[in-house]
Amino acid sequence: MTVANQQIKGWRGVPFSEVKINDAFWRPRLETLKNVTMGVCLDQCEKTGRIANFAIAGGLTEGKFEGMYYNDSDVYKVLEGAAYSLMTDRDPKLEAEIHRIVELIEAAQESDGYLSTYYTLEAPELKWTDMEKHEMYNGGHLIEAAVAYYQATGKRRLLDVACRMADHYDTLFGPGKRHWAEGHEEIELALVKLFGVTGEDRYWKLALWLLEERGHGHGVGAIWDKEDWGPAYCQDDVPVRDIHEVKGHAVRAMYLYTAMADVVLASGDPAYMEALDRVWAHTVERNMYVTGGIGPSVHNEGFTFDYDLPNESAYCETCAAIAMAFWNHRMNLLHGHGKYADIVEKELFNGALSGISLSGDRFFYVNPLASKGEHHRVEWFHTSCCPTNLARFLPSIGQYVYAASEDGISVNQYLSSETTVKLAGGSSVTLAQTTAYPWDGRVELRVNPEQLDEFVLRLRLPGWCGSYRIYAQGESVTGEEALAENGYLVLKRQWLPGDTVVLELDMPVTAVRSREEVEANRGRIAFQRGPVVYCIEQAGNKELVYDEFAFKAAEPFVAEYAGDQLGGVTVLRGRTVDGRSCELIPYYAWDNREAGFMQVWVREAEDRRLYR
């Protein structure tokens, strides 16, 4: 294995714990998440035996293992999300509940550090015999929860459990020890996180070893024997440095690439960078829906062939959209390029956000781009990775907003918030961002360095944006300084406390078209405004029948902010080509009213190209 000497200089993300969100769009969602979703997830984990499994494995109660072998992970993910919530809003009741669960987990850990209640209770003799059985996947989520809990409360108790478990892995696996290609990636990125808080090199090195194990025929287990799936299903078909194409199970693939991006920061291996760049292009340019959804097929919960993006049967697991944000956030920091933050934005306002109801207690596992009316949000799933993934993803969105670079600060996402960033030189800058994003493209930034300070302020210019204006201290910024570089406006200047920057992004409704290769969307258009992809659903369009209408791309929409609808959305009102009035709503907000059809890609009327 080649590990390059040169250290890759990425940006440093500003952790969400240092980002105070006071945003009109996100703040109410975070409240709902904490007050509703968190309770729903804890209740369900309780009801379904997920929490009890730990108590039983720890010998604290009598009983039998209930549910699936990966159910531990749901508890960990809720715990992780709860810890994130606690970081920004203390809540003694929630803290007590978490503490109780931490004690159960601790009890369930075996003396050698092993922790996976399914095997402990059901088949201890079969530990480490089937790589598809999510032992390390569970372990990875434990680590993420432990790190979050430690960061939120300062308590080491769960972190110690996690370290014992990781050290146990280290005794079993690694160079010269047993082979292991975990069926569902997750442990790798978790180990890098554990390295981050403990400073122990062995954790990221174990992560690297686990990554390098893949693609060499070491896979053993039920999944590898399935004729029509094979090793590609869990990215075990080629060594990771030889990856060219995105394949297999979507969430697994994204977690793998996320880990590779994490590891490369420590290893500096250019082959990893090259593989990531290749597979990113392959994913985004050929295998991603306009919503940011990925993985079209229910069969393998994943990828099929290039440009296979059917709408009604789109699988687009919520977890995959979230994982896409994880990966793209890392890519953004690695490359300092806005196109990756564009994808994070896409998931935030579309593919991931659609997974949760406005009320916070109904979920989508599958996020199709069209439905005849049968697809609905439900309370919980047998396999409930998606609700618990939302429970940890949403409270941590603050981490995507700002980053520190060698030369200054980058604003990667637009939402009203405040943060203080430590510059490379040692001094601090407080940034206050005010915006009505995603409904309005005006972003105001107040820049407060401790004193006169020269540094670079980068503002992302979203990929959807065709034109903008930029002002500093009320004056138009001109020349090179007003132009995009790697997807950012780069304002290098001397900043004084109280300086203001205003970015006005033009935010019209635009009709977008797929690449011609996407058969499902030939003759179709979708509408987007700013980062928000729109859809048309039965509710609000009583007269329309699924797919029996068409739009002209040139037909204008009145874009109207309706504060009292769907939690406050900009509704697009327009007409179909035959003159019927209709209403489009953000895709993420669909199926929050009466049941009915929904479509993102609508038929385009023939005369679309008039005047060109």
Place this chain on the structure above:
Amino acid sequence: MTVANQQIKGWRGVPFSEVKINDAFWRPRLETLKNVTMGVCLDQCEKTGRIANFAIAGGLTEGKFEGMYYNDSDVYKVLEGAAYSLMTDRDPKLEAEIHRIVELIEAAQESDGYLSTYYTLEAPELKWTDMEKHEMYNGGHLIEAAVAYYQATGKRRLLDVACRMADHYDTLFGPGKRHWAEGHEEIELALVKLFGVTGEDRYWKLALWLLEERGHGHGVGAIWDKEDWGPAYCQDDVPVRDIHEVKGHAVRAMYLYTAMADVVLASGDPAYMEALDRVWAHTVERNMYVTGGIGPSVHNEGFTFDYDLPNESAYCETCAAIAMAFWNHRMNLLHGHGKYADIVEKELFNGALSGISLSGDRFFYVNPLASKGEHHRVEWFHTSCCPTNLARFLPSIGQYVYAASEDGISVNQYLSSETTVKLAGGSSVTLAQTTAYPWDGRVELRVNPEQLDEFVLRLRLPGWCGSYRIYAQGESVTGEEALAENGYLVLKRQWLPGDTVVLELDMPVTAVRSREEVEANRGRIAFQRGPVVYCIEQAGNKELVYDEFAFKAAEPFVAEYAGDQLGGVTVLRGRTVDGRSCELIPYYAWDNREAGFMQVWVREAEDRRLYR
């Protein structure tokens, strides 16, 4: 010939004499037109013998006919433009000059009413033997000038000349008399105008007869014998009611359709309407440049085959763009549909306006969409129809702004102005429009009926507009009322003096693409913002070489209003795909700085479809 009984109910245009323009974009142009262009045109007409030809023909001076047989028309067109200028701004000096010319024209008319100085002086025996020799074309322009002069000053002198001439035509031509298919249309629309001021039915009936003469093999003259041109060159290949496709000389075709649209208002013949609708679609959807330019070929100054829209060799005569505005204005009034006013707008800000320099004393006859650097504005042309057409087109733009319908008022163009419109019911409404169009999409209207009054206010929603907001009395207008109908927002309500309506049209920069059929533009994009089509020229882009650069459609532009540049323009600053900074300016403003290349359609970088 079938003339339907049913009268077609079109809108009534509000004449420009009733529209007071106080617009930041147009007012300075109108000043320049009057103070510079008008003088240039008069001087040139003097210098080149165009005016002297009348004096000589009238026996007031000695001399020989100079120039081309159609040169009388230039004098008439300048006269027409001068009259328009006088209508809004009196100017004794200009009025005296015009009066002098009117006397010369009067003198040049023969006793039977005949008037065309070329034949009078050069070949009186050959009158009415070659239908290509523009006798009636000249006559048509005389009529237009006479009507304008009469409307501007109340003086009948030139109108009497025009009537005598038209009556002379009437004695020679018409049912049972001689056949005549005038080679260059113009007389037909002029005769309808003459009918408009005199109320004499025989004028529009003669126009109708002249239209009906075409396409029956009556054409006689040099042009008909040219093997590669034939009767289609001057639209004499099919009867007008059988027209399906735009053919031949572009200006001639447009003048023909304009006349047909004029005549149909009186005749109500549905066959004319159908022919016009067919040929409009054929012109606009297959044979129009993005600038509104028409007629790609220098060979016939006109059309070739569908989708033949080469850029560098584009002919796009200024007169054809102006004539396109004439025709589309009529179509707008006939159909009450905004898509025609969209084309008027396109010509106003692009194809027609490009014909005149910012200084008002340099002109383009030919308006290509790309130039390696050899194409430049010049002072005058041997055949100088274009400068003189601009001299009459621009001072009359007020007529395109408002129209009265049976049920209210339509706002067809956006420019700061005031008008008073008489409603069908008899009461009057004063409208005051304030806007920074075309640089900003916000339009404010103050509606002042004499008293509480119910009527419809229509606001055009431009075809380029993807989204907008509409407010009445500061409140969002919602529901059906906020939606487009035939390209207009239709606000039907009770209006009180002082009511305000605000329309906010989103005006981002957008990358436009041609239909795939247009070979010249495959792999290319053009940029547009609001109604303004942009181009890139050497000046301001010193480092770039003609066609040796490319753009990504997704690369954003900073849209910056530069009040001190090119008479005040919004400049687009951005980057080529290889990162070089560059500047785009409105197409109409090109070749007003140092000589160099220019391109509207630029190469598109390969990765254009990312994120779809």
